[in-house]
Amino acid sequence: MLLSQTSRYALRAAAYLGECFAEDRSVPVGEIADAVAVPRNYLSKTLHLLARQGILVSERGPKGGFRLARAPRTIRLVEVVAPLEPAFTERSCLLGRPSCSDADPCAAHDRWRHLTEEVSDFLQSTSLADLSRAE
Amino acid sequence: MLLSQTSRYALRAAAYLGECFAEDRSVPVGEIADAVAVPRNYLSKTLHLLARQGILVSERGPKGGFRLARAPRTIRLVEVVAPLEPAFTERSCLLGRPSCSDADPCAAHDRWRHLTEEVSDFLQSTSLADLSRAE
DNA sequence: CGCTATTCTCATGTCTATATGATGTTTATG
DNA sequence: CATAAACATCATATAGACATGAGAATAGCG
Secondary structure: OOOOHHHHHHHHHHHHHHHHHHHOOOEOHHHHHHHHOOOHHHHHHHHHHHHHOOOEEEEOOOOOEEEEOOOHHHOEHHHHHOOOOOOOOOOOOOOOOOOOOOOOOOHHHHHHHHHHHHHHHHHHHOEHHHHOOOO | OOOOHHHHHHHHHHHHHHHHHHHOOOEOHHHHHHHHOOOHHHHHHHHHHHHHOOOEEEEOOOOOEEEEOOOHHHOEHHHHHOOOOOOOOOOOOOOOOOOOOOOOOOHHHHHHHHHHHHHHHHHHHOEHHHHOOOO
16 A cells, blocks of 8 residues: 555545646535545545645635646646655665664665665656546 | 554564574563564564464563564565555555556556555565674 | 463553544635 | 635544553463
């Protein structure tokens, strides 16, 4: 699983907002929640957090809702995940040894470090636009 | 971080037991907890769980403690982690789409799947012996 | 047999993730 | 300016992760 439920909810919602981006409208939470099958009120709080981070823009009142603050192509997955799990991108030693990186020749540690870097790279190099199906 | 605190505790303890394996003795929880800097009673419960899984053997009474049930070289990391986080090795779609794998040509999904497979492979192919420093 | 080291098990507590539902607040629109 | 749509916020609930401490069960040993 790797990512928390909340992060996966947020990615699904963000991907949906990416698909709506061309329509240039605010999308109500209810519509997003229905579309991506996520609890409505819980999603509301998560999206509000992302809005405070500047990833999304929220508008109140009728015709209000959420939209991406920038084009889907320019929003990296890490921007969505990082506010929701700050510790996720920390790349610490598998065994919690304090100074493992340089002095430690252990092959397993090197492989683990490589893995965590690959995960970071994926979140860093993938944009919301990459999550939309090409249909 | 990827792995839970409990899993990292267990891996550290198991690695320590791997280093003690040649001494052919049961290692008390207190010694393990001190050696790897993990809360004693909490570790006790975790190790007991691994003993029930057959990874460790526990012995009560004086001269009791825990030891590996098999040689460190033959115990894969996944055996230690799997009982502690059953969902970790599940490789589901990043967006939670039900049938994503075959029909979905999305590049991000393929990359994500590849990443999760690499993590699984690491846990599957690395043994406790690989965690010991070569000193 | 009794002492003691040790695991085993239970009770309890805190914190966070994951929610649900009610209520407050803002704002477009007629 | 009233209404209703929608976000914002608060109270509450549940489950699990993480942790502590006490006591019960076991077993070696004198």
